[in-house]
Amino acid sequence: MERVEVLLKNGKVVTQGKIIDGFVAVDKGKIVAVGEGDIAPQAQKVIDLRGHFLIPxxxxxxxxxxxxxxxxxxxxxxxxxxxxxxxxxxxxxxxxxxxxxxxxxxxxxxxxxxxxxxxxxxxxxxxxxxxxxxxxxxxxxxxxxxxxxxxxxxxxxxxxxxxxxxxxxxxxxxxxxxxxxxxxxxxxxxxxxxxxxxxxxxxxxxxxxxxxxxxxxxxxxxxxxxxxxxxxxxxxxxxxxxxxxxxxxxxxxxxxxxxxxxxxxxxxxxxxxxxxxxxxxxxxxxxxxxxxxxxxxxxxxxxxxxxxxxxxxxxxxxxxxxxxxxxxxxxxxxxxxxxxxxxxxxxxxxxxxxxxxxxxxxxxxxxxxxxxxxxxxxxxxxxxxxxxxxxxxxxFGIYPKKGVIAPGSDADLVAVDLNRKVTVSNEMIHSSAGWTLWEGREMKGWPVMTMLRGEVIAEWADGGRRPEIVSKPFGRYLPRSLG
Missing domain, CATH: 3.20.20.140 (Metal-dependent hydrolases)
Structure with missing residues (x-):
């Protein structure tokens, strides 16, 4: 495979009903490969998942x-x-x-x-x-x-x-x-x-x-x-x-x-x-x-x-x-x-x-x-x-463009740290209301990175109080087709 734009490696990838120790290759906003072992392609940017789970x-x-x-x-x-x-x-x-x-x-x-x-x-x-x-x-x-x-x-x-x-x-x-x-x-x-x-x-x-x-x-x-x-x-x-x-x-x-x-x-x-x-x-x-x-x-x-x-x-x-x-x-x-x-x-x-x-x-x-x-x-x-x-x-008619980690699907990906424990506080909230009913609860398992169509849009740094937005908005409307 030719050099790709982004490679996510060293993760536990949840793909089509199974979990593999492997990688996901991304190019032009799409997933182009999902695999195990040392067969990953070269990439312009490499994201080390550090053993975290990767879900759609x-x-x-x-x-x-x-x-x-x-x-x-x-x-x-x-x-x-x-x-x-x-x-x-x-x-x-x-x-x-x-x-x-x-x-x-x-x-x-x-x-x-x-x-x-x-x-x-x-x-x-x-x-x-x-x-x-x-x-x-x-x-x-x-x-x-x-x-x-x-x-x-x-x-x-x-x-x-x-x-x-x-x-x-x-x-x-x-x-x-x-x-x-x-x-x-x-x-x-x-x-x-x-x-x-x-x-x-x-x-x-x-x-x-x-x-x-x-x-x-x-x-x-x-x-x-x-x-x-x-x-x-x-x-x-x-x-x-x-x-x-x-x-x-x-x-x-x-x-x-x-x-x-x-x-x-x-x-x-x-x-x-x-x-x-x-x-x-x-x-x-x-x-x-x-x-x-x-x-x-x-x-x-x-x-x-x-x-x-x-x-x-x-x-x-x-x-x-x-x-x-x-x-x-x-x-x-x-x-x-x-x-x-x-x-x-x-x-x-x-x-x-x-x-x-x-x-x-x-x-x-x-x-x-x-x-x-x-x-x-x-x-x-x-x-x-x-x-x-x-x-x-x-x-809702957007599969397999969305909802799955598979070649051809949009590279919408979330890295999850199942062991991270955080006590929920209102300071973690991005909503304009600024508060949550879950305040004060200790919760284990958190998303630490979000990717939309191959671009990282949010990251939770080690020691950070919450995930932060790291890109400008570029969301798209999703028309759906009959049949």
Missing amino acids: GVVDPEVHFGSHRWVGDEFDSETRGAAAYGITTWGFMQPSPNMGQPYKAEKEEDEVVSYSEAFNLFKELGESRSMVDFFLTPKILKDEHALEIPRLARDFGITSFKYQLHLMNPERTATFWPNRKSQGYFGYDDGTIYLGLEAVAKLGPPAIVCMHCENWEIARIFEERLLKAGRKEYRVWNERSPQFCEAGHVRTYAYYARVAKCPLYIQHTTTPETIEEITRARAEGGTVYAQTGPHYLSLTEDAWRINVPLRSAEAIEVLWQALADGRIDAVGSDHTNANKSRKEMEVAGDIWATKTGFPSRGEAALPVMLNDGVNRGRISLQRLVEVCCENPARI
């Missing part, structure tokens, strides 16, 4: 920008956090009013524009500011969005679409989450959902519908009862939206998806009941994928309020088991930037006064999987690569 860059399929500030600023700060902690591809789940237009805390109905109209601005902002590559999953807010699905696939390479089922009936649930107006939700119904399922089914693979399953029409009743009872402790948020509210939505909409012959991706799989419903839907002939998140795998219901709620310690163990045995397919961070300090968001002891959501989930994703998963023996490193890299890339 994380493909995180669920991120939300723009609810609390301008999308351009989100690209600037939040993608730095992603890159620092091993994410090289982000899947943005955006409502059409939050595609880069001037920021407004509350949208008007006429600002819920078509994605065909809004797409180019989002792409331009991302390609000038993002540290990582990205694709787009539009949120369907009205019939017109569902009807433009064929054009979005044809003209913009968009093949995934999202429904937030808890926001279908906003006038009935408006007092329970006023932030719905920050995204432009003014109400839709099952007809809007069926239009999308039907349109996506006609596209064929890899087109898919994503769903946030959580029945807020029922949660509304529990909230009223809990408020009347004077309950304010943090775990009440879990009681407000019981597990059957999540699982019941899965049963209903998995059936509709099967009727429409549409693949379905269930986000926020948090309960044993939901896993049972997904298993049932698969047995009945549906194509249903399951995602959980780092917060659901490591934080319990007394930590904070979030939609879908954090659950019990017992539920966490079930999620890890399902992740290990294949019932759960993927991990997504569900990263949302509150752009506020913890002091601004939290009213201690009062879940109703505390703000929904918490930041820095993207920065926690890989460390949680390494510490709570691999180093605690719940999953293997190979399985981590499947659920954090390969499976999301396959499901």
Whole structure:
């Protein structure tokens, strides 16, 4: 082989289900060779991995920008956090009013524009500011969005679409989450959902519908009862939206998806009941994928309020088991930037006064999987690569460009020190919010270098307090192809 641009050597390479003591050769942003022994090519630049593990860059399929500030600023700060902690591809789940237009805390109905109209601005902002590559999953807010699905696939390479089922009936649930107006939700119904399922089914693979399953029409009743009872402790948020509210939505909409012959991706799989419903839907002939998140795998219901709620310690163990045995397919961070300090968001002891959501989930994703998963023996490193890299890339139509260490794939690579122990502090956070719920936890296993398309974009120096960004942004939009 001729001289290549970059050679990564002396590492333990996790490649296509196995771990080898070997090297990865990179040229023109692509992996050109993966091998063992002394057959590595000459290179202009050599990176000594010093025995660290080398995994593909994380493909995180669920991120939300723009609810609390301008999308351009989100690209600037939040993608730095992603890159620092091993994410090289982000899947943005955006409502059409939050595609880069001037920021407004509350949208008007006429600002819920078509994605065909809004797409180019989002792409331009991302390609000038993002540290990582990205694709787009539009949120369907009205019939017109569902009807433009064929054009979005044809003209913009968009093949995934999202429904937030808890926001279908906003006038009935408006007092329970006023932030719905920050995204432009003014109400839709099952007809809007069926239009999308039907349109996506006609596209064929890899087109898919994503769903946030959580029945807020029922949660509304529990909230009223809990408020009347004077309950304010943090775990009440879990009681407000019981597990059957999540699982019941899965049963209903998995059936509709099967009727429409549409693949379905269930986000926020948090309960044993939901896993049972997904298993049932698969047995009945549906194509249903399951995602959980780092917060659901490591934080319990007394930590904070979030939609879908954090659950019990017992539920966490079930999620890890399902992740290990294949019932759960993927991990997504569900990263949302509150752009506020913890002091601004939290009213201690009062879940109703505390703000929904918490930041820095993207920065926690890989460390949680390494510490709570691999180093605690719940999953293997190979399985981590499947659920954090390969499976999301396959499901969302960007494999084998992303998600695998193999010749021809993009050289998106992460060096991992499985033995590094660090106590998490807010000073480690790149997100503009500047804090993390994992503060104070000692975690073992950290990404120490991130490479995007052959260029190192983040490094954690020995003795450094956190990984630092070492390149300018050069993220690209990832169009996807049908068939």
